[in-house]
Amino acid sequence: MTQSTYILLDRDGVINHDSDQFIKSPEEWHPIEGSLEAIAMLNDHGLRVIVISNQSGLARGLFDLAMLNKIHAKMQQLTEKKGGKIDAIYFCPHGPDDRCNCRKPKSGMLETFAREFHANLQDIVLVGDSLVDIQAAQAVGAKPILVKTGKGRRTLADHPDLNIPFFDNLYEAAKFITSEQ
Numbered sequence: 349m350t351q352s353t354y355i356l357l358d359r360d361g362v363i364n365h366d367s368d369q370f371i372k373s374p375e376e377w378h379p380i381e382g383s384l385e386a387i388a389m390l391n392d393h394g395l396r397v398i399v400i401s402n403q404s405g406l407a408r409g410l411f412d413l414a415m416l417n418k419i420h421a422k423m424q425q426l427t428e429k430k431g432g433k434i435d436a437i438y439f440c441p442h443g444p445d446d447r448c449n450c451r452k453p454k455s456g457m458l459e460t461f462a463r464e465f466h467a468n469l470q471d472i473v474l475v476g477d478s479l480v481d482i483q484a485a486q487a488v489g490a491k492p493i494l495v496k497t498g499k500g501r502r503t504l505a506d507h508p509d510l511n512i513p514f515f516d517n518l519y520e521a522a523k524f525i526t527s528e529q
Contacts, residue, residue, distance in 0.1 A: 352471040355390055355525065356458065356490070359401035359437075361477035361498015362518055363387070363423065370405040373415060374422040380497050382519030388432035389519075393526040398465070399423075399437040400457050400474065400484070407443035436461070452476075453483035458490065475521050478503050482512060493521050 360366040363383045371377050387397050405411050411419075420437050427434055438457040440450040450456035462469045474485035477498035485492035494500055494514040504514060515521040 352467065352473070353394065353396055354398055354435075354461075354465065354467050354472050355395045356398050356400045356461070356472060356474040356485075357387075357518070358452075358474075358476040358478070358481045358498075359399050359423070359439075361500065362475055362495055363399070366477070366498040370408075370410050371419060372405060372411045374418050377419050377422055379423075379426060380517060382517055384427050384430040384432060386517075386519040386522035387427050387434065388430050389522045389526060391432050395525070396435040397433065398461055399434055399439075400452070400461065401437070401439045402452050402480070403439040403441055404443045404451075406441040407446060413441075436465075453480040453487065455484055455487040458484055458488050462488070473525060475518060479507060482510065493525070495521055 357363060360371060363379060365378045365380055390397055403416060424434050438461055440448060440457060442448040442451050458469060470489040473491045473493055474481060475493045475495060476482060477495050477500040482492040482494060492512045494503060494512055495517055497517050515524060
């Protein structure tokens with residue numbers, strides 16, 4: 349696996365527990381066991397962590413930008429307490445019926461990241477828990493990895509022909525990624 353300076357992570361279902369009712373406040377944001385340690389491990393191996401996340405709760409009026417910023421502040425603070433750092437967070441604020449280019453499975457967020465960080469997407473791994481994460485990575489030639497947390501088990505069950513690496517959780521994926529250096 350070609351190594352990059354960056355790794356892209358989906359948020360809900362990869363870093364934190366997901367909810368069909370959406371994560372609407374910092375109080376509802378709970379890290380998946382080992383995920384924050386995984387980010388620290390990735391950082392310790394020279395990888396800069398970038399979060400790429402659909403956040404349609406904004407378009408649905410379930411929370412506003414100020415609340416999303418508070419959720420992200422909690423995520424960053426808890427990550428730092430475990431020795432890790434998230435360098436940037438990209439999110440799509442649109443709903444599934446909006447015709448934006450940023451909502452995964454479209455590639456807009458990944459392309460914006462690549463432009464702003466002068467990164468080659470073909471060298472980058474994106475860790476996600478759903479088919480839209482995989483499709484967004486594949487659309488730009490990035491390397492998708494699936495975790496079984498969040499929607500991951502359902503994604504594997506619905507798409508048994510997926511020919512990509514998959515792991516129980518972000519920590520196990522991080523061990524694999526860092527072993528490839």
